Amino acid sequence: MAVCGMAIITNAQIGKGSLLLGGNIGFGKSKQTNSGSDAAYRQSSFSISPALGFVTADNKEWGIALHTSFQKTKASNQPSQNQYNGYGGSVFHRRYLTLGKGFYLFGQAAAGYRYTKQKYNSMDNVHSVTTRTDLVSVTAFPGVTYAVSKNFHLEAGLNDLLALSYSAQNETTVNGGAASAKKTKSLNFDTNFSNSNPITLGFRFVL
Numbered sequence: 001m002a003v004c005g006m007a008i009i010t011n012a013q014i015g016k017g018s019l020l021l022g023g024n025i026g027f028g029k030s031k032q033t034n035s036g037s038d039a040a041y042r043q044s045s046f047s048i049s050p051a052l053g054f055v056t057a058d059n060k061e062w063g064i065a066l067h068t069s070f071q072k073t074k075a076s077n078q079p080s081q082n083q084y085n086g087y088g089g090s091v092f093h094r095r096y097l098t099l100g101k102g103f104y105l106f107g108q109a110a111a112g113y114r115y116t117k118q119k120y121n122s123m124d125n126v127h128s129v130t131t132r133t134d135l136v137s138v139t140a141f142p143g144v145t146y147a148v149s150k151n152f153h154l155e156a157g158l159n160d161l162l163a164l165s166y167s168a169q170n171e172t173t174v175n176g177g178a179a180s181a182k183k184t185k186s187l188n189f190d191t192n193f194s195n196s197n198p199i200t201l202g203f204r205f206v207l
Contacts, residue, residue, distance in 0.1 A: 013058045014096055014104075014206065020053035020061060024202035026069070026159050045071040045084075051092070053204075059096040059104075065089065067114060081121070088114030088135070102147040108157070109140045130172045137165035141192070145204070153204040161192040 014020075026047035033040045046069070053063030071084035090112025096104040118131040143157025169184040192198050 013098060014055055014061070016055055016057050018055040019207040020051075020055065020063065020153075020204045021207060022153075022202060022204035023048065023050040023065070024155075024157070024159075024200040025049075026200045028198060040076040041073055042076070043071065043073045045069065047086075047200075049200075049202075051202075051204075053092075053094065059098070061094040061096070063092050063094070065092060065110070065112075067112070082118065083120075084116065084118040086114055086116040088112055090139075096145065104145040104147070105142070106145055106155075106157075107140070107142050109138070111138050112136075126176055128174045131169060132171075133167050133169045135165055135167045137163055139163040143200075151206045153206060155202045155204065157200050157202070158192050159198060159200040160190070163190045164188070165190070 028045045030043045031040060049065050049067045051063055051065040053061040055061050067088045069086040073082040090110045092108055092110035094106050094108040096106045099105055114135045116133045120129045139160045141158050141161040143155055145153050145155040147153050165188050167186050171182045173180050
């Protein structure tokens with residue numbers, strides 16, 4: 001029984017020399033209401049991250065990923081809206097732990113850069129705020145992978161469960177034709193609970 005068990009674990013490993021091609025898709029929806037106010041804010045977000053990974057040792061992967069994200073916020077009592085776009089890339093390291101019957105538990109750490117642009121614009125175009133941010137971050141999150149077949153995996157994870165980031169922000173405000181600018185630099189620590197995309201779904205082709 002012990003020999004058979006070891007054989008199953010060995011065969012289930014993601015072998016050295018494999019190439020993993022795929023990516024993650026993130027999504028989120030939220031609604032916020034404030035006591036004493038009739039305003040209700042609805043937020044929807046979507047992100048996609050294609051990734052390419054190389055298995056340098058059994059169950060150990062190094063790779064690169066690109067990131068694109070979109071987010072929109074609207075208030076129920078206002079015709080204005082807030083839009084957010086983000087673009088970037090990262091280098092990541094992932095380790096898999098075999099659970100059996102095609103399931104793996106993984107942990108992933110990544111370091112990356114992201115450029116974001118957020119714009120608020122009133123419907124009468126009298127007032128607008130544009131915020132551009134350069135962000136450097138280190139993130140970590142866990143997840144679960146299921147091997148549908150030897151060459152195709154599905155996965156789910158808690159997107160950026162922990163994130164340490166440094167940002168440089170430029171904010172431009174236009175109000176009635178008059179413009180003003182503000183610059184801000186900050187160091188932040190965030191958790192998955194403050195993330196607009198708390199869950200990621202993904203897939204990998206194992207070549």
